[in-house]
Amino acid sequence: MIRLLVLCLTLIASSFALPSHILDAPEALAEPTKGVNWALIVAGSNTWGNYRHQADACHAYQILHSNGIPDERIVVMIYDDIANNDENPTPGIIINQPNGTDVYKGVLKDYTQEDVTPENFLNILQGNAAAMQGIGSGKVIASGPNDHVFVNFVDHGAPGIVAFPAGGELHANDLNDAINSMNQQQKYAKMVFYIEACESGSMFEGLLTDNINVFATTASNAQESSYACYFDDERQTYLGDVYSVKWMEDSDMADMSMETLQQQFEVVKKETNTSHVMEYGDLTMGSLALDEFQGDSNQKNGNGRKSPRLPLNAVAAPDVPMAILEHRLMAAKDVEKRIEIVKEMDKLLQMRKFVTDTVASIVKHATDSSDQADLMINTKKPTLTSHYCYKAAVRHFSDHCFSLNKNDYPLRHLYVFVNMCEARIPSARVMDAIDKVCGEQLGDFATGIY
Structure with missing residues (x-):
């Protein structure tokens, strides 16, 4: 009788057995590992007349840092010739809006001067630590298949390129080849690009596909200028760029766990009335919250600080040198x-x-x-x-x-x-x-x- 009972229980258990391929791969039953956020911030210019680019980049760093992304997962490339420039009336301080707070204090300077090149940028983005040994901090975006990556680039541009202060230009096909390579190597789960440059839409138009989990926004379409803003009488230069200050001023006050990428895009598109702000790639990613890329979703994000409504006095980037001289002449x-x-x-x-x-x-x-x-x-x-x-x-x-x-x-x-x-x-x-x-x-x- 006991033997018959044992046999019945064995048959019942076997009828509910899991498939052998699942038993042999217990990790398949586990929840996917939650990844972390990485960020790469680049100002691709130098000289006092281009003050605004490094100011934008420094402000971007402050947003990401204050919202919980640790410095070991943020890489910053800036020429670093602005804060202590002879023309700076406030040595060691950079501001990104009139009467603004210092955005330079504490900023990372992983790669400066002649290290700010397109070749280094691509190696850093793709996590090529061997190529960066002995250069700058050596830090790279060492992201994995569950991680999110945020890239912010600010500079001059032209059809199919963005400029760097050293070592040439970054071409659109090289950038997109790197993105596709990262996708094939599973170096990210989701990736976002915010690019400020003239004709910046040309970096993705016709190149970035919608099936590799990459969402990109640009300050302009493929054929128009982006715009500088916030001319400062004391510094005699422009403090920011319209697209950049609009997304960052929005991030400064946003609850990043609630506001989405698409909502921020719509805000920036509406308030950047000087050029056509564009979006490319996987637009379904627009439903993701900002803190999936600009902060750490495990902590309270956003400082709730609303920027005052300041006159932009925007000017097309190619006209900035003459506009600066005109302001100087009037003063x-x-x-x-x-x-x-x-x-x-x-x-x-x-x-x-x-x-x-x-x-x-x-x-x-x-x-x-x-x-x-x-x-x-x-x-x-x-x-x-x-x-x-x-x-x-x-x-x-x-x-x-x-x-x-x-x-x-x-x-x-x-x-x-x-x-x-x-x-x-x-x-x-x-x-x-x-x-x-x-x-x-x-x-x-x-x-x-x-």
């Missing part, structure tokens, strides 16, 4: 000082004409007819697809004509190289035209900071 009391500023304004206009004429000459040498040259100069292709031709042309132009990391105005003319590459003019012919036009020393204009 100058001394006649000699005014004459000096007028001379600087004249030099700036001469430089811009020189760049424009140089680019026009390159186009004429590279094209088959004056009609084709006029088409290349007077139109803009909506989308860049010939990335390798364009990359070769831009690098040759920067090396032989105008150094793009020292003079941002030529960025405004890179669209002609997009046009020529999209028209299938061979890159060898374009580079030969560059050699012919820029073969002689171009003088101070080539390396100027305007």
Whole structure:
């Protein structure tokens, strides 16, 4: 009787047995491991006239740090020539809005000066610690398959590129190749990009797919400028950029556990009335809370500090150098000082004409007819697809004509190289035209900071 009872109980238990593949893999029964948040913040410029970029980046760091992301999981790349610049009337202090608080105090400086390069950026983003040994802090985004990654980049841009103060430009195809590689290697669960630059939409348009868990927003579409704001009379420069200050002022007061990425995007899109704020990639991620990327969801987020409604006095990024000189001229009391500023304004206009004429000459040498040259100069292709031709042309132009990391105005003319590459003019012919036009020393204009 007892033996019969044991046999019945065994048969009943076996009928409810779990499949062997589950028994052999007990981890399948466990909840997915909750990941952590990582962040990479980059200001891709230098010099006092570009104060606003490093101010934006420092403010971004303060938001992420105050909302619980530990410093060991935040990487900051800034040239670091602003806080203690000779032109800074408040040494050691950087502000991001008029009469604002210091955003420089305590900021990380993982990579500064000549270490702020596109190559280092890509290695840091992809967690390539070996490549960063002996450079800066050596920190990288060492994220894994359950982690979230937030990337904020602020700088000058052009079709398919964002600039760096050292080592060239970051091209859109290289960035998206890195993102796809990270996806294949399961180096993140979700990733978000906020990019402030002229024509910043071109970094993702037609490239970032919607099936790799990446959400991106940009300050402008693929063909327009982003805008600087908050001119400061004491510092004689712009303190911020419209898109950047709008998302950060929103984050400063937000309950990050309640506000979503999409809600912040809508706020920034509405309040950035100077350019078209765009979104790309997996838009379903817009339902995720801000603290999934800009803070630590295990702690109280947001300081509830509402920024005062200040006049932006926005100006298109390419017009910033002239606008600064105009403000300086209005503020100058001394006649000699005014004459000096007028001379600087004249030099700036001469430089811009020189760049424009140089680019026009390159186009004429590279094209088959004056009609084709006029088409290349007077139109803009909506989308860049010939990335390798364009990359070769831009690098040759920067090396032989105008150094793009020292003079941002030529960025405004890179669209002609997009046009020529999209028209299938061979890159060898374009580079030969560059050699012919820029073969002689171009003088101070080539390396100027305007």
